[in-house]
């Protein structure tokens with residue numbers, strides 16, 4: 227299962243100290259916590275954090291349930307990530323985030339079994355040279371949970387785009403036992419909940435765009451169920 231996460235932290239070129247962490251699981255579960263043990267005196271003197279991060283944090287008196295020790299956060303994050311035994315971590319410009327996350331458990335060799343030793347960076351996947359206009363984040367920038375939520379939005383958008391079927395393409399049905407091996411041509415495509423669907427015209431050979439795709443509207447497959455040939 228994929229986990230999208232973000233952290234806010236205090237760093238000075240030598241150390242990285244967790245302030246808050248937000249994680250969104252692929253199945254919709256969410257986790258958010260703030261470290262009671264961050265160095266709040268130094269944070270108070272850090273202009274950028276005071277302007278961008280601290281205003282996003284709920285007050286301890288309003289949400290005492292979210293303010294936790296590092297040990298509590300470490301235990302809860304471990305439980306959250308190992309829910310399905312095969313977590314895959316995603317972040318955004320996240321080299322520092324990965325270190326902050328792993329240091330919850332100590333040094334590199336202390337990482338609990340099952341927690342991946344790397345996180346995939348969605349930003350680094352977008353280096354194809356192709357200009358991409360990402361969905362903007364409507365609110366909550368530098369709120370770790372809001373940032374993690376938006377990372378999932380961007381992930382779904384990015385992989386949704388790259389999997390978009392092309393009208394007119396000839397394909398074979400796979401992963402649908404009753405139809406496997408049938409071939410056809412895509413006549414229409416649309417996206418729902420991040421998944422691309424397409425109408426098809428059954429055909430044993432490629433042909434140009436179809437004039438009446440609506441005649442075949444009952445033939446709908448997701449892009450995971452076809453392969454372009």
Ligand SMILES: [Mg+2]
Nearest residue numbers: 232368370373
């Ligand atoms: Mg952030």
